[in-house]
Amino acid sequence: MRNPKGRAQPNDLSVGDMAQRAGVAVSTLHFYEAEGLIQSWRTSANHRRYDRRMLRRVAVIRVAQGLGIPLAEVGKMLEKVPMEGAVRKGHWSDASEAWRGALEARIAKLQALRDQLDHCIGCGCLSLENCPLYNPNDSLGEAGPGARRL
Ligand code: FES
Structure with a gap:
């Protein structure tokens, strides 16, 4: 350029x-x-x-x-701040505000992982039915037991 x-x-x-x-x-x-x-x-x-x-x-x-x-997430936030022309404080504030929700969701996930990890370290079962670390967000399990993708 x-x-x-x-x-x-x-x-x-x-x-x-x-x-x-x-x-x-x-x-x-x-x-x-x-x-x-x-x-x-x-x-x-x-x-x-x-x-x-x-x-x-x-x-x-x-x-x-x-x-x-991830860089992709950072890139989305940085899209709100122009690379050329005047950059106002408001650009960074807007970018920060847009990022807040994603950061809070990430924090909540990490806290949930930390809390679950405490339990799983003592447990060690790695159960497909019960362990959210081994089988997170078991959406297929909600449809019932057995193979769901055949
Ligand atoms: S290791 Fe048993 S519930 Fe996660």
Whole structure:
């Protein structure tokens, strides 16, 4: 992509500077870019340059990954924050609000797993009928016993 701002900005970062500031490998930046999570532009010498605002996006991605949140989910949240033009605080607030429900659902699932794990560690039965860890969301079991997909 050509420079969306029309001319080089003195604060734009080279890929090496961006990687160092963000605390990730250059290859990670390339991967995030290929996934559409961040973007760069090219100088006339075909060198990548990153707007400094991409640092915040990378920080959000890293925190989310540390929490085990899939990149696809992070990407949906980041869609609410424009990559070009003015980014207002409201963009991040909207993104955060849109993400809240998904995060709360994830927290509830993890708490349920923790509570069930306490029980299953002492039990160890791994019963197809009773163990929600071994047979989570047994939707086919609700239709009755026996094979349901034949
Ligand atoms: S191991 Fe027995 S209920 Fe999960």
